[in-house]
Amino acid sequence: MQEEKRVSMFDNAVKQFDRAASIMGLDPNLREVLVKPKRELIVNFPVRMDDGTTKVFTGYRVQHNMTLGPAKGGIRYHQNVTLDEVKALAFWMTWKSAVVNIPYGGAKGGVTVEPSQLSFSELERLSRRFFYEIQVILGEEIDIPAPDVNTDGQVMSWYMDTYSMSKGHTSLGIVTGKPVEIGGSVGRTEATGRGINICLQEAVNYLRDKGKLNKKDEEITVAIQGFGNVGSNLALTLTEESKMRLIAISDVSGGLYKEHGFTAAEIRALMERTKNRKKLLLEVNEEGYKEISNEELLMLNVDILSPCAMENAITIDNSKDIQAKLIVEGANGPLTPEADEILLSKNVFIVPDFLANSGGVTVSYFEWLQGMQWDFWELEDVRKALHKKMTSAFYDVIKTMEKYEIDMRTAAYIKAIDRVATATKLRGIYP
Numbered sequence: 001m002q003e004e005k006r007v008s009m010f011d012n013a014v015k016q017f018d019r020a021a022s023i024m025g026l027d028p029n030l031r032e033v034l035v036k037p038k039r040e041l042i043v044n045f046p047v048r049m050d051d052g053t054t055k056v057f058t059g060y061r062v063q064h065n066m067t068l069g070p071a072k073g074g075i076r077y078h079q080n081v082t083l084d085e086v087k088a089l090a091f092w093m094t095w096k097s098a099v100v101n102i103p104y105g106g107a108k109g110g111v112t113v114e115p116s117q118l119s120f121s122e123l124e125r126l127s128r129r130f131f132y133e134i135q136v137i138l139g140e141e142i143d144i145p146a147p148d149v150n151t152d153g154q155v156m157s158w159y160m161d162t163y164s165m166s167k168g169h170t171s172l173g174i175v176t177g178k179p180v181e182i183g184g185s186v187g188r189t190e191a192t193g194r195g196i197n198i199c200l201q202e203a204v205n206y207l208r209d210k211g212k213l214n215k216k217d218e219e220i221t222v223a224i225q226g227f228g229n230v231g232s233n234l235a236l237t238l239t240e241e242s243k244m245r246l247i248a249i250s251d252v253s254g255g256l257y258k259e260h261g262f263t264a265a266e267i268r269a270l271m272e273r274t275k276n277r278k279k280l281l282l283e284v285n286e287e288g289y290k291e292i293s294n295e296e297l298l299m300l301n302v303d304i305l306s307p308c309a310m311e312n313a314i315t316i317d318n319s320k321d322i323q324a325k326l327i328v329e330g331a332n333g334p335l336t337p338e339a340d341e342i343l344l345s346k347n348v349f350i351v352p353d354f355l356a357n358s359g360g361v362t363v364s365y366f367e368w369l370q371g372m373q374w375d376f377w378e379l380e381d382v383r384k385a386l387h388k389k390m391t392s393a394f395y396d397v398i399k400t401m402e403k404y405e406i407d408m409r410t411a412a413y414i415k416a417i418d419r420v421a422t423a424t425k426l427r428g429i430y431p
């Protein structure tokens with residue numbers, strides 16, 4: 001595990017790309033162009049703390065590729081954020097936008113900070129100052145941030161306000177994931193989880209059609225790691241819209257197990273109680289739930305596992321003990337390449353992260369369209385459009401997978417690389 005952690009996340013991501021590039025016979029000159037990030041910005045910026053002292057924080061914004069349209073991707077606040085991590089996440093954003101066929105490139109940002117150590121007003125000062133610092137490379141048609149780990153609608157509101165103050169007018173298109181009251185889109189908060197559930201349901205349909213899963217929905221068990229924006233909204237859509245049994249959930253504080261499955265009402269209540277980053281286990285102590293650790297959750301005897309927390313949750317060490325037959329990756333990069341290989345060799349069907357979690361950026365795109373036109377959609381229309389985009393991307397990738405007889409991650413790369421490579425060639429590699 002130590003060995004794996006020292007490996008660069010960006011290098012690991014490039015290994016995935018290279019596998020697809022070699023299968024599709026990508027021109028090596030194009031490979032050079034498509035792998036390297038276009039811009040990498042590092043900012044060290046001061047924040048006044050409540051006790052009157054000043055702390056200097058480090059933040060990043062990486063724009064990986066902008067061929068198909070403006071760069072797009074979230075900003076995370078976490079103590080482990082590094083340039084290498086942000087580069088990998090920006091890289092995946094390029095292929096995410098391309099695979100779901102929206103006119104965006106890829107970017108990502110982050111600040112190295114443990115946000116639970118900040119007061120509300122320190123968080124606001126940090127957010128405003130960071131956004132102001134990276135504004136030099138942002139713009140409504142250049143690079144549009146969004147929420148990621150430990151950032152939310154409130155942080156997006158401060159970003160939008162900071163940018164708008166410097167422009168002298170309200171700029172709705174500069175950031176997505178805003179609250180609906182200030183130009184956000186209905187359906188954005190739930191979008192990533194809802195999109196993962198669409199992929200999960202389609203993967204089950206596909207495996208049933210192929211005779212690889214012979215269970216009714218009622219007999220299918222699911223475990224979800226992570227109960228933040230992504231994991232909790234997946235839990236909610238799954239329990240509301242299918243008969244599958246969600247038997248385990250978890251967050252950083254640990255997990256909860258319920259043999260007969262959580263109901264949608266229970267998930268709603270847990271979401272309400274864990275609002276504002278309160279921890280699942282510290283908030284819940286009723287009977288009926290059994291406490292389990294995150295490691296135990298991953299190894300449960302379930303049909304479907306969805307890691308929706310952080311990267312590298314499943315490694316060379318624990319992958320051998322995973323019993324799920326279907327993994328739908330909600331987080332970005334939850335499997336190390338070694339774990340991926342081990343699970344594929346055990347015939348586990350893996351729906352890759354940048355396809356499965358592309359519902360968030362898809363509804364961000366809808367939000368951006370609405371904001372740029374000052375014209376807003378109904379929830380039903382957002383959900384319908386999301387469903388159409390996700391199912392069409394899912395089956396595009398399935399067709400590619402069957403054509404080359406490869407795994408779904410490599411197929412998703414081939415589909416996405418092909419789109420960006422075609423656009424790059426049409427525009428000209430050496431403008």
Ligand SMILES: NC(=O)C1=CN([C@@H]2O[C@H](COP(=O)(O)OP(=O)(O)OC[C@H]3O[C@@H](n4cnc5c(N)ncnc54)[C@H](O)[C@@H]3O)[C@@H](O)[C@H]2O)C=CC1
Pocket residue numbers: 147148149150151192225226227228229230231250251252253294308309310311330331332333357358360361
């Ligand atoms: N928010 C979004 O729209 C999107 C997020 N993602 C990815 O999904 C993942 C989760 O993001 P969000 O839900 O937005 O973040 P969040 O900050 O809302 O929630 C993160 C969750 O993971 C849990 N967690 C953190 N460290 C953990 C650990 N070591 N073990 C178990 N649980 C742990 C937290 O307690 C929390 O429940 C990240 O990989 C993110 O990049 C991907 C696509 C879009």
Ligand SMILES: O=C(O)CCC(=O)C(=O)O
Pocket residue numbers: 072073074075096144145146147148176332357358360361362364
């Ligand atoms: O909504 C967006 O623009 C991007 C969300 C994100 O950061 C991701 O999909 O990883």
